[in-house]
Amino acid sequence: MSKNSLEERLAELExxxxxxxxxxxxxxxxxxxxxxxxxxxxxxxxMLHKQLKDISPSNIRREEEETPPPHY
Structure with missing residues (x-):
């Protein structure tokens, strides 16, 4: 290999x-x-999940809103 070729390869690598x-x-x-x-x-x-949870009503009633089961 010539000196010029090595210099070109070195320059390309750099x-x-x-x-x-x-x-x-x-x-x-x-x-x-x-x-x-x-x-x-x-x-x-x-934040959106919390906001959605705060504004959407739950399908589950609170305990005081529940009517007693028929066998009571």
Whole structure:
């Protein structure tokens, strides 16, 4: 192998490494953002679940509203 060929290969490897480092940083930032989004969505889901539970009537009557069974 010639010295020029080795230098070209080294330069190409350095460019690839720089590109991969940039890509890894971009992906890491994206994963962190998505994790925050997921946390916000879970919090919103919990809040909506609580609100729905508070406004929807239960199909089960409270004990004082129940009529006694016929055998009493």
């Amino acid at each position: 460019m690839r490494l720089a590109f991969q480092d940039e890509l890894i940083n971009t992906l890491s930032d994206q994963v962190a953002k998505q994790e925050m989004d997921i946390r916000e969505l879970w919090d919103a889901k919990k």
